[in-house]
Amino acid sequence: xxxxxxxxxxxxxxxxxxxxxxxxxxxxxxxxxxxxxxxxxxxxxxxxxxxxxxxxxxxxxxxxxxxxxxxxxxxxxxxxxx
Amino acid sequence: xxxxxxxxxxxxxxxxxxxxxxxxxxxxxxxxxxxxxxxxxxxxxxxxxxxxxxxxxxxxxxxxxxxxxxxxxxxxxxxxxxxxxxxxxxxxxxxxxxxxxxxxxxxxxxxxxxxxxx
Numbered sequence: 001x002x003x004x005x006x007x008x009x010x011x012x013x014x015x016x017x018x019x020x021x022x023x024x025x026x027x028x029x030x031x032x033x034x035x036x037x038x039x040x041x042x043x044x045x046x047x048x049x050x051x052x053x054x055x056x057x058x059x060x061x062x063x064x065x066x067x068x069x070x071x072x073x074x075x076x077x078x079x080x081x082x
Numbered sequence: 083x084x085x086x087x088x089x090x091x092x093x094x095x096x097x098x099x100x101x102x103x104x105x106x107x108x109x110x111x112x113x114x115x116x117x118x119x120x121x122x123x124x125x126x127x128x129x130x131x132x133x134x135x136x137x138x139x140x141x142x143x144x145x146x147x148x149x150x151x152x153x154x155x156x157x158x159x160x161x162x163x164x165x166x167x168x169x170x171x172x173x174x175x176x177x178x179x180x181x182x183x184x185x186x187x188x189x190x191x192x193x194x195x196x197x198x199x200x
Contacts (some may be wrong), residue, residue: 013124053189057189
Protein backbone atom coordinates (compact mmCIF):
# COMPACT_ATOMS: atom_id res chain seq x y z
CA UNK A 1 0.00 0.00 0.00
CA UNK A 2 1.24 3.49 -0.81
CA UNK A 3 2.20 5.83 2.00
CA UNK A 4 -0.23 8.75 2.23
CA UNK A 5 0.38 11.94 4.14
CA UNK A 6 -1.63 15.16 3.89
CA UNK A 7 -1.49 18.71 5.10
CA UNK A 8 -5.05 19.78 5.76
CA UNK A 9 -7.17 22.39 7.53
CA UNK A 10 -9.79 21.30 10.06
CA UNK A 11 -12.32 23.78 8.63
CA UNK A 12 -11.71 23.31 4.89
CA UNK A 13 -14.50 21.60 2.90
CA UNK A 14 -12.05 20.17 0.35
CA UNK A 15 -9.95 18.70 3.18
CA UNK A 16 -13.08 17.24 4.75
CA UNK A 17 -14.07 15.69 1.42
CA UNK A 18 -10.57 14.23 1.09
CA UNK A 19 -10.67 12.75 4.59
CA UNK A 20 -14.13 11.29 3.95
CA UNK A 21 -12.97 9.72 0.67
CA UNK A 22 -9.94 8.11 2.31
CA UNK A 23 -12.13 6.80 5.11
CA UNK A 24 -14.62 5.38 2.61
CA UNK A 25 -11.76 3.57 0.89
CA UNK A 26 -10.36 2.42 4.24
CA UNK A 27 -6.96 3.83 3.39
CA UNK A 28 -4.96 5.11 6.36
CA UNK A 29 -3.65 8.64 5.99
CA UNK A 30 -1.41 10.72 8.18
CA UNK A 31 -3.28 14.07 8.21
CA UNK A 32 -1.83 17.17 9.79
CA UNK A 33 -4.47 19.85 10.43
CA UNK A 34 -2.13 22.80 10.13
CA UNK A 35 -4.62 25.32 11.53
CA UNK A 36 -4.80 23.38 14.81
CA UNK A 37 -1.06 23.62 15.38
CA UNK A 38 0.30 26.48 17.42
CA UNK A 39 3.51 28.45 17.79
CA UNK A 40 6.78 27.13 16.43
CA UNK A 41 5.25 23.84 15.38
CA UNK A 42 2.76 25.62 13.11
CA UNK A 43 5.46 27.87 11.66
CA UNK A 44 7.74 24.92 10.97
CA UNK A 45 4.96 22.92 9.26
CA UNK A 46 3.88 25.97 7.23
CA UNK A 47 7.48 26.37 6.05
CA UNK A 48 7.46 22.70 4.99
CA UNK A 49 4.17 23.21 3.14
CA UNK A 50 5.55 26.25 1.31
CA UNK A 51 8.58 24.24 0.22
CA UNK A 52 6.35 21.51 -1.20
CA UNK A 53 4.07 23.87 -3.06
CA UNK A 54 4.47 27.63 -2.70
CA UNK A 55 1.18 29.51 -3.03
CA UNK A 56 -0.96 26.39 -3.02
CA UNK A 57 -4.20 25.91 -1.14
CA UNK A 58 -5.21 22.90 0.95
CA UNK A 59 -5.27 19.93 1.06
CA UNK A 60 -1.75 19.08 0.01
CA UNK A 61 -1.58 15.33 -0.42
CA UNK A 62 1.63 13.37 -0.65
CA UNK A 63 1.42 9.81 -1.93
CA UNK A 64 4.92 8.34 -1.80
CA UNK A 65 6.72 10.79 -4.11
CA UNK A 66 3.61 12.18 -5.82
CA UNK A 67 2.08 15.46 -4.69
CA UNK A 68 -1.58 16.24 -5.34
CA UNK A 69 -2.86 19.72 -4.63
CA UNK A 70 -6.51 20.07 -3.70
CA UNK A 71 -9.17 17.40 -3.59
CA UNK A 72 -9.63 15.70 -6.92
CA UNK A 73 -11.12 12.21 -6.69
CA UNK A 74 -10.00 11.19 -10.19
CA UNK A 75 -6.37 12.14 -9.51
CA UNK A 76 -6.50 10.46 -6.12
CA UNK A 77 -7.85 7.24 -7.57
CA UNK A 78 -5.11 7.24 -10.19
CA UNK A 79 -2.37 7.90 -7.65
CA UNK A 80 -3.75 5.27 -5.27
CA UNK A 81 -4.36 2.84 -8.16
CA UNK A 82 -7.98 2.33 -7.17
CA UNK B 83 -33.64 21.73 22.13
CA UNK B 84 -30.72 19.27 21.89
CA UNK B 85 -27.15 20.31 21.10
CA UNK B 86 -27.46 18.75 17.61
CA UNK B 87 -30.69 20.65 16.96
CA UNK B 88 -29.05 23.87 18.13
CA UNK B 89 -26.14 23.30 15.78
CA UNK B 90 -28.45 22.55 12.85
CA UNK B 91 -30.44 25.70 13.57
CA UNK B 92 -27.25 27.74 13.69
CA UNK B 93 -26.10 26.30 10.35
CA UNK B 94 -29.50 26.99 8.76
CA UNK B 95 -29.65 30.53 10.07
CA UNK B 96 -26.13 31.38 8.98
CA UNK B 97 -26.72 29.86 5.54
CA UNK B 98 -29.84 31.98 5.25
CA UNK B 99 -27.89 35.11 6.26
CA UNK B 100 -25.23 34.33 3.64
CA UNK B 101 -27.90 33.74 0.97
CA UNK B 102 -29.60 37.05 1.73
CA UNK B 103 -26.27 38.90 1.73
CA UNK B 104 -25.28 37.28 -1.58
CA UNK B 105 -28.62 38.12 -3.18
CA UNK B 106 -28.49 41.70 -1.92
CA UNK B 107 -24.96 42.24 -3.21
CA UNK B 108 -25.42 40.47 -6.55
CA UNK B 109 -23.44 37.31 -5.88
CA UNK B 110 -24.27 33.60 -6.12
CA UNK B 111 -23.58 30.95 -3.51
CA UNK B 112 -22.41 27.46 -4.43
CA UNK B 113 -25.48 25.52 -5.62
CA UNK B 114 -24.11 22.23 -4.24
CA UNK B 115 -26.04 22.15 -0.95
CA UNK B 116 -23.89 19.49 0.73
CA UNK B 117 -20.71 21.35 -0.15
CA UNK B 118 -22.22 24.67 0.88
CA UNK B 119 -23.04 23.18 4.25
CA UNK B 120 -19.42 22.12 4.77
CA UNK B 121 -18.27 25.67 4.01
CA UNK B 122 -20.83 27.15 6.40
CA UNK B 123 -19.74 24.74 9.15
CA UNK B 124 -16.12 25.83 8.60
CA UNK B 125 -17.06 29.50 8.73
CA UNK B 126 -19.00 28.97 11.95
CA UNK B 127 -16.08 27.08 13.49
CA UNK B 128 -13.79 30.00 12.71
CA UNK B 129 -16.37 32.46 14.03
CA UNK B 130 -16.33 30.58 17.33
CA UNK B 131 -12.54 30.39 17.44
CA UNK B 132 -11.72 33.96 16.41
CA UNK B 133 -15.00 35.89 16.77
CA UNK B 134 -14.96 36.53 13.06
CA UNK B 135 -15.75 34.25 10.13
CA UNK B 136 -12.40 33.90 8.42
CA UNK B 137 -12.05 31.83 5.27
CA UNK B 138 -12.23 28.11 6.16
CA UNK B 139 -9.61 27.33 3.51
CA UNK B 140 -6.93 29.60 4.92
CA UNK B 141 -4.92 29.71 8.14
CA UNK B 142 -5.98 32.65 10.26
CA UNK B 143 -3.58 34.27 12.64
CA UNK B 144 -6.31 34.85 15.21
CA UNK B 145 -5.59 38.58 15.35
CA UNK B 146 -8.21 40.73 13.66
CA UNK B 147 -5.71 43.25 12.31
CA UNK B 148 -3.79 40.46 10.58
CA UNK B 149 -6.82 38.56 9.31
CA UNK B 150 -8.99 41.34 7.89
CA UNK B 151 -8.23 40.31 4.31
CA UNK B 152 -9.54 36.77 4.85
CA UNK B 153 -12.75 37.55 6.69
CA UNK B 154 -15.56 36.28 4.49
CA UNK B 155 -16.16 37.65 1.92
CA UNK B 156 -12.40 37.89 1.55
CA UNK B 157 -10.68 40.57 -0.50
CA UNK B 158 -9.57 37.89 -2.97
CA UNK B 159 -13.12 36.82 -3.83
CA UNK B 160 -13.69 39.10 -6.82
CA UNK B 161 -10.41 38.45 -8.65
CA UNK B 162 -10.84 34.70 -8.00
CA UNK B 163 -14.42 34.78 -9.32
CA UNK B 164 -13.20 36.62 -12.41
CA UNK B 165 -10.29 34.26 -13.09
CA UNK B 166 -11.52 30.91 -11.77
CA UNK B 167 -15.29 31.22 -11.52
CA UNK B 168 -15.23 30.69 -7.76
CA UNK B 169 -13.58 32.00 -4.64
CA UNK B 170 -10.90 29.89 -2.96
CA UNK B 171 -13.27 28.04 -0.62
CA UNK B 172 -16.03 27.80 -3.21
CA UNK B 173 -18.68 29.68 -1.23
CA UNK B 174 -19.14 32.21 -4.03
CA UNK B 175 -19.40 31.06 -7.63
CA UNK B 176 -20.40 32.60 -10.93
CA UNK B 177 -22.02 31.44 -14.16
CA UNK B 178 -18.72 30.13 -15.54
CA UNK B 179 -18.45 27.80 -12.56
CA UNK B 180 -22.07 26.70 -12.67
CA UNK B 181 -21.85 25.95 -16.41
CA UNK B 182 -18.65 23.95 -15.84
CA UNK B 183 -16.44 26.30 -17.86
CA UNK B 184 -14.25 27.18 -14.90
CA UNK B 185 -13.45 26.25 -11.33
CA UNK B 186 -13.07 22.48 -11.51
CA UNK B 187 -9.38 22.50 -10.60
CA UNK B 188 -7.86 23.64 -7.30
CA UNK B 189 -6.95 27.30 -7.41
CA UNK B 190 -3.88 29.00 -5.97
CA UNK B 191 -4.16 31.10 -2.84
CA UNK B 192 -3.71 34.77 -3.83
CA UNK B 193 -2.94 35.68 -0.24
CA UNK B 194 0.07 33.35 -0.12
CA UNK B 195 1.22 34.52 -3.54
CA UNK B 196 0.92 38.19 -2.50
CA UNK B 197 2.97 37.51 0.62
CA UNK B 198 5.66 35.69 -1.36
CA UNK B 199 6.02 38.55 -3.83
CA UNK B 200 6.54 41.13 -1.06
